[in-house]
Each structure stands twice: as C-alpha cells, then as structure tokens.
Amino acid sequence: MNQLTDISTIREILDRHGFHFSKSLGQNFLINPSVCPRMAESCGAGKGVGVLEIGPGIGVLTRELARVAEKVAAIELDTRLLPVLEETLADFPNVSVIHGDVMTLDLPPLLECEFPGMDVVVCANLPYYITSPVIMRLLEEDLPISALTVMVQKEAAVRICAEPGTRECGAVSVAVRYYSEPEILFPVSRGSFMPAPNVDSAVIRLRMRPDRERDPEKRRDFFRVVRASFGQRRKTILNSLASGLALPKQEVSQLLENAGIPANARAEQLTMEQFSRLAAEIGKNGGTV
C-alpha cells in the first residue's frame, strides 16, 4: 500500500468506502509525511511499550506507532472508519482498533487488557472539539500512563503549556502542571492536514509527574482554589476567591496572608507552590470551601 499521507491514495480509499469527512468529529487527517514519524519517535514508543491512540482516522499515525511500539490500541468513534482501518492496518498484527468514545470508555480495564506488563504512553492527533476534556480525563484518572504526546491547536498548546506567572497561564495550565510536566515539541502548519483547518497546530508532550498528588481531598481543595482564582481573572486574588468560594473577604485575606500571597496579586501571577499553599490553608480551615 502507498503512503497514507499521499492525497490520491487517501482519496481512492475514502471514495471506495463512501466516506465523507465529519467536521463535528474533528476529522482533519494528516498528509504531511514528516509529522507521524516525528510523533512516534518523541512519544516514548519502543520495545515493551504499549501506545494508546485516540482517533486513528485512516491509520496514518497508527502505522508509524505500530512500527516502533510493542502494541498499539486505537480508539475510534466513527464506525464508518472501521472497515477502512481493517484494510490500512492489515499488515500490523500488533494493532487493535477499539470502537468507542474516549470520553466514556472504561479506560483502566481496557489498558490492563490491551497492554499486560507493558509501560504505556498516549500518542494522538486529538479531535479538537474535545482536546481539553480528553487531556484532563487522562491526567485525572490515575491511569498507568507515563506520558501523553498529542497534536492540538496551536493556541491550545500555548495555553496548556503556559508557565504559571505568565500572561498566558489559565486554569487549564495550572491543572495540567499539577499532574505533569508539559512542553511544546514542534509546530505543525494547517496545510499538513486534509481538509486543512483554519488554524495551525502543535505537538505537545506531557510527562506525568511521579510525585503527583493522589489524595482526593487535597486534589479537591487545590482545584476549588484554582477554579475560583481564575473565575474572574481581571480581579485581584482576594476578590476572586471571596466571590468564587463565597467566603467573607476578611477570612480570605487571612488565608492569603497565611499562605504568603499578596492580596492584590492576580491569579496568573501565582506560582504552583502558592496555589498549593493556598489549598493547604483552606484544607486546614476545615475545607470551608
């Protein structure tokens, strides 16, 4: 079979299967031949490593992953792509395609069954309409995954990987950094896809932090603080927290002082350490939030 990045090959396969792109499922397939090998190389796939892919499309990235990984399991929601994948992945016995929605499938037993005894990483060109929910689900569920290497819209990449204390930092940047160490690996232009989207993309890698917090109560306090802090980002941290947590200003003022945070700071100026101290103060306060 010709390269799956070759436009006439893609058209021939899709026409034969009567397939039409669905915008609502975020279907923009990669046609730039250099991107998939680069993703496969950076995601940590190798001998003894299983790769979970989300949204294989016609299998262009899946094939690159299967060349280097021990095993690939690819979750695809669109039933129309299943016969296509059967054809394009016929030469790769180490791939299993799972029909389902990544947001609702029960992932812990799936990973256990697909990747027994293997290290697991995620590698995907994510459907853009659910980028953040998918990433947050994979980070929050305490899955046995060591890294996520995913293609997202360029603006989302900047937000997700923004350092606390910078203007781009938002609730999602802090949430991602709570669980992982994010980095932007390389940009991908809109012309690398068929059909071409209106925006450019970037590949990012999130390496899971081995020391991430696992206590559900501490996590809850942390995320309540983060949500409230960024709820009204133009306000001072004192005002955002007082309204977001429905607490008297005096009480919030004391919590901020105990955590060593100036009351007139803005959420995007706070460090991870300061968010953690604030969450700990609120926890000590009996979790009044």
Ligand code: SAM
């Ligand atoms: N990996 C292919 C590539 O790079 O050419 C396709 C990527 S395309 C951006 C996103 C893929 O995710 C599509 O195949 C789409 O059908 C699939 N998809 C959309 N929503 C999904 C969901 N909730 N669960 C699993 N797959 C989904």
